[in-house]
Amino acid sequence: MTELRRFLSAPKSQKLTLTLPMDYIQKKSYYAMCPPETKAVMDALEKLIDDATSDYTTAESWPTIIAVVDKLNALTDKEVRHEAIRMVRMRLAHFSPTVVLSALHLTEAIVKNCGKAIRARIAHPKFMNTMDLLYKEHRGKVGHTHLLIVERVLELVQGWGEAFLPYRRDFPGFSDTYHRMCKEGVPFPTQYDASRAPVLSPPRNSAHAGIPGIPGTEIPALSSSEPNPFQDLSPEDTFHVANNVLEMVEDMLAESAKSNYTDYTDIRGNDILIDLHGQLRQLQAHLLVVIERETSQGGKCLRPKSINR
Incomplete structure (x- = not known):
């Protein structure tokens, strides 16, 4: 009360x-x-x-x-x-x-x-x-x-x-x-930038690759015998989740940059950032599988105009 x-x-x-x-x-x-x-x-x-x-x-x-x-x-x-x-x-x-x-x-x-x-x-x-x-x-x-x-x-x-x-x-x-x-005439900011998208690159060869350029953030290599936690997602959901995780990493790195860190001590101890990076690596591996599979089937799900939710 x-x-x-x-x-x-x-x-x-x-x-x-x-x-x-x-x-x-x-x-x-x-x-x-x-x-x-x-x-x-x-x-x-x-x-x-x-x-x-x-x-x-x-x-x-x-x-x-x-x-x-x-x-x-x-x-x-x-x-x-x-x-x-x-x-x-x-x-x-x-x-x-x-x-x-x-x-x-x-x-x-x-x-x-x-x-x-x-x-x-x-x-x-x-x-x-x-x-x-x-x-x-x-x-x-x-x-x-x-x-x-x-x-x-x-x-x-x-x-x-x-x-x-x-x-x-x-x-x-x-x-x-x-x-x-x-x-109603509400003064919104400049046009929303919807062009940002994750850039796909080949998996890193290092067996213990961490966050690039940041020592002490080593993450165990992905095992082909372990199921990918994102393997059951649809193609569009996979792209959506990957973009969301990437944006969260970008936001956290941007906040770190505002503090003018001279070293990466705080980032190296950030378990959330390291966990998100691990998720990105898993998503990257699954995205490559999705793209290869969808391309072999004509790439219908890779066309934005065909995505329906």
Whole structure:
């Protein structure tokens, strides 16, 4: 009840905070009907989401963000997925701008790295309406954090709107929200760059190849006898996952570069970065198999216009 009272006392000038009491009640109503094992899953997920969007964070908490993504990808219950995304949306509607900004970082990672079912919940009109309201409520406020929120909202809405345009049938909320805001005259950034794509290169011959140019990041060579964890993905899902992992690596390296490191000590000790690099190597091996197989079958799945989701 303490949390509900805090929501009820939130500034009434903000339309988003007005949605919090009802969301809180709906969340608690669902929670009350859950079996114990589902409650345990939701409690763990809520704690991770709260930690990833803490009011005390000053930068993205990548270990926690990755943990949230992994938890979401492991969910099989439709209603639990729905409630999980409600938790994220409630953090976006929070009255603390620090929490909101962290929730935007988390949302971006979820869209990039979660599956179709989770993306569909983000693309839902209710969630995308939250993004629209975020822009409208923070655009006129003074303060660096409010400015960052506006920038991030516009970047995400535009990026999703253009990147998911070929899949509008499955995720209409992304493109519909973007085009509606464009018609309303919202000043989006310069044209979204959709030309970035992973560059395929032959596998490295080194038996213990690590991150190129960074000593101490050796990763055991891929074994042909071990099953590739991505071998069951469809061609388009393989390309999508590879692009997402590559972008996450690029983001983390960019953040490291901003700190002007003179050596690679911090990167070498970054287990997440090394793990992502290992995933890229596995994806690269599977991509080569996919391309060879699809080419021998006429390359139909390699043509962008033929991809349907």
